[in-house]
Amino acid sequence: MNYFTSTSLKRIAESTVRRLSLYLSFLEGIERQGLKTISSDELARLGGTTSAQVRKDLSLFGSFGKRGLGYSVPELSEKLREILGLGKQWRVCIIGAGKIGAALARYRGFADRGFIVTAVYDSDQAKIGKRWDNLTVRSIAELEKDSAKQDFDIAVVATPAENTPAVVKQIVRAGIKAILNFAPVQLAVPADVTVRNVNMAMELEGLSFALSNRGD
Amino acid sequence: MNYFTSTSLKRIAESTVRRLSLYLSFLEGIERQGLKTISSDELARLGGTTSAQVRKDLSLFGSFGKRGLGYSVPELSEKLREILGLGKQWRVCIIGAGKIGAALARYRGFADRGFIVTAVYDSDQAKIGKRWDNLTVRSIAELEKDSAKQDFDIAVVATPAENTPAVVKQIVRAGIKAILNFAPVQLAVPADVTVRNVNMAMELEGLSFALSNRGD
């Protein structure tokens, strides 16, 4: 199923997708508590939004609730997992075997959600060949060739800012269409490659701004 | 200077603040290259946005450019640092001495930008008292009392989901007004507390969604 083409022609906003993700995490908690149904109003309260927003978000993909009753928790979870593409396992490679790369390679949250780290790359000769748990750090030069075999879905970029543009070129050349970027630079990629940035400096500066500009 | 009250009455959107942060990082790179001026058009290209957007963002805070010339790189950097509140040092405490907390405590990027980690807390007796570089892990029970002395500006939450609501209550009670949240839950805080969430699962799911819903 494909929500850009078959179901609807609407472009789905990134903010909507973030909320869907959030709703799913709430539903999983609620499922564990054993509750069977939930209303848009309760979901909204958990997510800090409005019930209309919740219903609108879901209505972009279909009609999953029952009037008068709310949404079936397991059914809606399942639908959200399907919408978000969490039914399958995604093959992830990490580029950059520094501190962040190392932390990510060990991060349990990846595997828990079906994101399997299958390789780690670096350009530093000193790091290439080192073993990390069950992975061996490989040369970035091998990425394109490896990708042909392993068919990576997602590349995680955890390289120093200055190396990043070159690394991104190689990722694109390897045909990978999704990038999770931890480097503090904006990536230049073709339109068919999706990038999500995680940039701690930016988050901290947002807090700094808020603290500096409160009503006092 | 306070951009909510004195300069303008406009509420500044989070997306605007993110972009300002991004512009600043570009300007710093350009400054190192020794270039003296930059146009809104060049900044826009670096940031993947439009020149009108750049000019609009900056115009919310004043008029920093010269028609025909562009913006002075050092002058605009300085203005942005001022707007973002980066002139001073912010006192940061980390709550949660697990893997993420440990990685964050050592993260150089904090100090580089004026965010000084001055304490680490946990509720686990096994962790309390351990030394981390020049910090000792303290009991979360001490947070409120410590904060009265140390006056933390920002709390970084890196606790397991289930402990997080209780931890957040203590942060709020300690009078801390800004939280960087790594826990995969939505925080309930009063309106005068600013929260930024860093949630890797959500980013990955965004990529998963994009991969699942491309035109094919």
Add this chain to the structure above:
DNA sequence: GATAGCTTGTGAATTACTTCACAAGCACGA
């Protein structure tokens, strides 16, 4: 000191996102 060439700053127009508000539908009890 006039002209040409750029680039800003900003109202107006457009596009995107959120909220309102209510008809329609379901469950349950009388």
Add this chain to the structure above:
DNA sequence: TCGTGCTTGTGAAGTAATTCACAAGCTATC
């Protein structure tokens, strides 16, 4: 079977963010 109470799904209205488009202003050159 009918009525009551609740909750969805969704057009319409409202709000927010982005882009357009152009007058105004600066620099350099002749």
